[in-house]
Amino acid sequence: MGKIEIxxxxxxxxxxxxxxxxxxxxxxxxxxxxxxxxxxxKENGTGLGLSVSDRIIKNHGGCISVNSRLNEGTQFxxxxxxxx
Numbered sequence: 660m661g662k663i664e665i666x667x668x669x670x671x672x673x674x675x676x677x678x679x680x681x682x683x684x685x686x687x688x689x690x691x692x693x694x695x696x697x698x699x700x701k702e703n704g705t706g707l708g709l710s711v712s713d714r715i716i717k718n719h720g721g722c723i724s725v726n727s728r729l730n731e732g733t734q735f736x737x738x739x740x741x742x743x
Contacts, residue, residue, distance in 0.1 A: 663679070664678070675736055675738050676737040677735070678734070678735045679732060680734075684727045684729040684730055684733055694710050696710040698710075
């Protein structure tokens with residue numbers, strides 16, 4: 660059964676948001692292009708979702724990273740600076 664977990668925690672001067680699933684994971688070729696505009700693995704996808712998300716997060720001084728293993732799942736981590 661598919662499972663998605665979402666969490667967040669403060670780490671120093673930033674907040675980290677974690678999104679993970681237990682899906683099929685991604686191979687290295689997919690991971691290398693994941694944030695490229697117009698790259699998609701979906702039949703009806705535009706390939707803009709993650710590239711736009713990456714740009715928005717960077718414009719706010721943050722970063723997004725991904726860790727994925729085939730047949731084990733994927734985890735995205737979004738790090739954003741806290742405003743004092």
